[in-house]
Amino acid sequence: MRLAGKSALITGAAQGIGAAIAKKFASEGAVVFICDLQAEEGEKSAAEIKASGGEAHFVTLNVADEVSWQAAYAEVVRVSGRLDILVNNAGINIREPIEEMRVESFDKMLSVNVKGPFIGIKHAIPLLRKSGGGCIINMSSICGLVGHKFTTEAYTITKGALTLMTKTVGVRYAKDNIRCNSIHPSTVYTPLVEQMFKDPEKKAQRFGEIPLGRLASADDVASAALYLASDEASFLNGVALPVDGGLTAY
Secondary structure, eight states, X not given: OTTTTOEEEEETOSSHHHHHHHHHHHHTTOEEEEEESOHHHHHHHHHHHHHTTOEEEEEEOOTTOHHHHHHHHHHHHHHHSOOOEEEEOOOOOOXXXXXXXXXXXXXXXXXXXXXXXXXXXXXXXXXXXXXXXXEEEEEOOGGGTSOOTTSOHHHHHHHHHHHHHHHHHHHXXXXXXXXXXXXXXXXXXXHHHHHHTTSHHHXXXXXXXXXXXXXXXXXXXXXXXXXXXXXXXXXXXXXXXXXXXXXXXX
């Protein structure tokens, strides 16, 4: 098993991409901590992993609150005694273009998408150092690599910030055997996207921009996260990994 003996905290893991990552990690031997504000969905995801023979624990976490992060890490240490992997997956997108966006909406996006990973990394580093090193994975987006005409400016701003946060942390803490990489998915097929695709124009836009001609699945993204978390990626640090079917290769 590629993550045997490892302990992983995953934010926004009650459903969607985060839940797929938690299941993938658990299937490879990791003890996973499913962190989210959605307690019912989070407990359900943890139960599914346990039913499949894995080890999972749900922990309530508000990523924008430092005290909440400290409590989550305390629970990780209490249960498993160590932290090896942090996946900053939680994120939001308030779909208001810059001319219409309320400052309050922008502040909320910055709080979740940028401040959240910042606090998580801040408190993860001492724990990872104590474990002899580890891995931080930040869930960015193609919008953290290129301007994207179908996505709002605020989302691109937050994901761009996360991309460079990743590189800076990777450079500074490599000496402690702590690797930090980011994943950059194109549109991932989720229930929310399915709703969006009721508009045929939006569906045509998203499919038309991807050379492989399909959307990413949550499992596509989870597989990339597993690779970055595993020892197979032990020399990957500060990498921005697109999972985009070739979209950013144009």
